[in-house]
Amino acid sequence: MNFLHLLLPDFALILCGYVVCRYTxxxxxVWEQVESLVYFFLFPVLLFQSIVRSPLDLGATSSLIGAGLLLGVSGIALAYLLPHLPGxxxxxxxxxxxxxxxxxxxxNSYIALALSERLAGPQGLLLIAVLIGVCVPLFNVAAVWPMARHSRTGFARALLRNPLIIATALGLAANFAGFRVPAWxxxxxxxxGGASIPLxxxxxxxGMRLGHLANQKALSAGVLAIRHLLLPxxxxxxAWAFRLEPMQATVLLAFSALPTASSCYVLTSRMGYNGPYVAGLVTLSTLLGLASLPLALGVLRAWVAA
Known part of the structure; x- marks a missing residue:
């Protein structure tokens, strides 16, 4: 699989936004209004649609769900502990x-859906939909908590007002209730929903300011090492401990090595934090996916299957 072809469109769109903002x-x-549109409307619609698209068979995928949640908790714990590590x-x-x-x-849920379909067809889409359904609520809460805590705004209030968390909760409720978007x-x-990705x-x-990355070298290296090296x-x-089936192990490994979510920038910016710095991290993460995906789906998948 050519991972360059998979990740190039995302990187090209980030570069396009940078050029358009700087030189036109x-x-x-203009882009502040675009951020608001994506954050409050377009991306919530995409989240809702991704979750309700396929029924969540919790019984048949319980091992994958357990492994996915433990993977998510591991990533969150490592991220939170980063400032307290020796050195x-x-x-x-x-x-x-x-x-x-x-x-x-x-x-990046868009890359997750595209990659899973290429790896395992419709079954891969169903498995990644399960991971999205159970992990997105956890990740969104974990993303909001440090910012709400540091700015001393009410955590519950921040959650209840966060459109991504609202969309995820509604999507899960609709999925379990058997609701599907009408065909028409x-x-x-x-x-x-699709418009949220390019915008x-x-x-x-x-919003990117690459100079911000140089000012936070330790933090940048830490979060990207967790995302692209430790989590795979x-x-x-x-996957080995849960004795996952080969297809489930493949989807979990792909899930672990994905570039970070493009909406990290929008969430950070809308909550009053350093959006340009996070935009730089999103860009680097997209590039690092060219290394972490082959590592996970090549070397590590062979080790799990051995």
Missing amino acids: ALNRT LAGRIDAREHAGAAQVAFRF LEPTVARV GLMAAGA FVAAAL
Whole structure:
């Protein structure tokens, strides 16, 4: 599989947003409105549609769900512990960490869906939908908590007002209730949700300030190492421990090595944190996926199957 072809569109859109914002009349004033549109409307629609698209068979995928949740908890714990690790204490700014911690454990759902379909067809889509359904609520709560805690805003209030968490909760409730988007409405919903990906990536590029990465070298290296190096190894260990079927192990390994979510930038920016810095991390994460995906799906998958 050519991972460059898979990740190039996302990177090209980030670069496009950067160029358009810097060298045309479509400056930050325009892109701030785009961020609001993506955050409050387009991306919530995509989340809802992704979760309700396929019935969640919790019984048949219980081992995959257990491994996925443990993988997610591991990523969250590592991200939260980063400023307290030996050698890093005092070198990581607490506010910057609150906004950037999510980069270590969140994932690009668009690439997840595309990659799973290429790896395992419709069954792969169903398995990744299960992981999205059970992990997105956990990841969104974990992404909001450090920022709400550091800014001393009410955590419950921040959750209840977060459109991504609202969309996820509604999607899960609708899925378990057996609701499906009506066939006549599905094309419109798909187009609305689909628009969130290119606009979100371009907004990340428009907000990017690569100079911010140099100011937070330890934090940048830490969150990206968790996302692209440590989590694939954790996933391989969990796939072995849970004795996952080959297809489930493949999906879990792919899930562990994905680039971080493009919406990290939008969430950070809308909550008043350093969006340009996180946009730079999103860009680097997209590039690092070219290394972590072959590691997970080549070396580590062979080890699990052995």
